[in-house]
Amino acid sequence: MPLNILIVGAGVCGPALATLLMYADPQHKITVVERAPSLRVSGQQLDVKAQGLPILNKMGLQDTIKPLLVAETGLQFVDTKGKSIAEFGVTTGGKRNYSLTTDREIMRSDLVNMLYEASLKRRKEIDDSAGPGGSLKYEFGKSVTELSQDDDGVDFKLSSGETGRYDLVVGADGQGSRTRRLAWGAEASAAAFHPLGIHAAYYSIPRAEGEDGMAKWFNASESRTILMRNGDRPMTQVYLFARKNAELFRQAYKEPIAMQKEAFRQVYAGAGWETDRFLKGMDVCDDFYAHEIGQIKMDTLHKGRVVLVGDAGYCPAPFTGMGTTLSLIGAYVLAGELAKHKNDIGPALKAYSEVVRPPVDEYQKLPPATLSAIFPSSKFGVWVLQNIAWALGSLKVDQLVHKVLPAENSDGRWPIPEYPELNLPVS
Template sequence: MTHRSVLVAGAGIAGPALAYWLHRHGLAATVVERAPAVREGGQTVDLRGAGRAVARRMGLERTLRAHTTGEEGIRFVDRADEVKAVFSSGSYGGQGPVAELEILRADLSRLLYEETRPYTEYLFADEITELSQSDARVRVTFRGGAERVFDLVIAADGARSPTRDLVFGGLDDAVDVRPVGLTTAYFTIPGEPGDGRWARWYNAPGGRVVTLRPDGRGTTRAALSFLSPPHADESAEKLVPQAQKQLLHRVFREAGWETARVLAAMDTAPDFFLDRAVQIRMPRWSHGRVAVLGDAGYCASPLSGMGTSLAFAGAYVLAGELAHHAHHEQAFNRCEEVLRPYAERAQRLPPGVPRVAMPRTGAGIRALHLALRAAARPRAVARLNRFLVPPADTFTLPCYSL
């Protein structure tokens, strides 16, 4: 085998999951991460379908269930906090808007790190700054000044992957970053008794949404989302955090409901993060001895509900193919052949998303609430399944001998 040492960029979810499966197959993984430690920020993520099946094969499902947020479902509310539609975590077989296995991204990342650190080299507070490939190895230069060689490099450092861009950035049409017309700010605010164990979703006119979600820690995870043209999204993302907060104050001024509370807490939130939702489309997921994994290669956007499941499934398949092919080209090609149809299904967002869930007028919001109430009726389930249930169960995991 020509790929015994693998450098993985990114210690979020996809990277440590890959390290786990590489180790199971007898391959050595080194994980480099820009942050000084496992990142503590982030919102709630879920595991569905193939992603949950991978967690089960890792023996982690019970542990993950013990660390869930305890979220019981989601309530769509109006300005007066009156409930207009409800979906429990068991709706649509536990695969609806809120899945049965909801966990904070930070908790999932930490659990994967704890599972893999006994046999994985982690390089925190560092990153790849240069890559040069030969037929035999990849020479890597790190920000800290060290130079090392590896058999393979895997970019698993998110949709804005700097590692991916070092390799694919100079190739024509290699990376297509597609904004979906939505910007969201995420942060943690103090919890209040009225927050409870249900997520709440509030639509304000003008294509604005405020969500509050329990996190199982006594605090509440808040998100402020708004529709805007893709180029406007990009400009907001490039602002410094203080300017981003000022923008959100202007956009959400007099939005009603609990927005004033959320905006006030946002100003001092230590984990504030603003992001424009994008999809990543790549005609090929590898170039020489470098490949992409998870959001770095096939981000479906947070609107898909599939990011974590794609990361788990992608890590499982990539490691399995590397272990069962003598040459990396064969492994990369086979991984893409197996996984790409699943990733492409995840990227096919329902018609009108995100606009359909974020009406600009009061009449549109009332129509949305009526549609959501109807979604619980048996006759409506099949018609609305595409809007409310991600295609997480549309992939059968291959079996790889260990």
């Protein structure tokens, strides 16, 4: 029996899941509600690596994604005058070395747009081939305010006042998931968030003339870090990471964007390098996004007929570079298990939770020392870190690491399960 499905959140996971579900069963009735008034296409570079790209390939998106990947020419550590201290993964003769940057990165706007368009295209293909039943509907500017369930369905209320009943509700509404809060309760939902003690702001400013395509990393004292990325894009991406002033930031997140910008301004004023330019750009940018970095850890990913995918259920934190890949794995496995279990929700959700657990656990692992090491507090600590970066850069450690690491996508990590029942364009 096809299902009446509500997906909460049209970020990366939501549209990917909608597309996969339509391949499996064109007769599903799918509604995606998104809190924002339109597709939320802000955000910076996202990694799509390990299993991420093969899953997109299975969805027939390999040719669509290729031209969208960001070409970044390496990573440079800079001092307060902008002088290069060390370089990693620099492109030489078209050959890419291993570094923090990879050639599997895409702007969030391009990825979200691509997946959204893929879902609409799939629906159109089904409608054009005159398949009866089934639907896909996006509802923007709406959010779920109430959820309750019994053995046969989930009743919901939307912020618009509409009510209804679904067979299955999927929370794909990101790290701060309201679906998680409504289904598991405020206390359990808050306890699932494990902060890493870092506050981050991401936004774009105009690219300065002549600026190269290297990512640039700058450490200031007081545990402040700035990452600037140009790649081959017309805009410069600015990332501010701060490991102090937690209360100031937490208070600011409850306020409008202007107050959040003000908190970052206070903390970053006088940090050195190009901070003045970055703070001026922050004033006028329209894509500012700030949050407390943390991981979401849930013992169970489903409760009755409500299930969590992507950041809502297992955000691994941006520093792992695996959030997007995990969200694609989650969408693929959830759609796959539903198809495999012939849309029998109970066994399918149980299998989904078990199958995604190994990659979730693997990609949520964080080496404990790393974060404190890259956020030195004192000027001396910054000096030490810069000297370590210089030594590693001089020894060309990135190339050594690359030699001992297995190739991307064939690295012996968790193997993608096969679901012939999904009827994807590429097996």
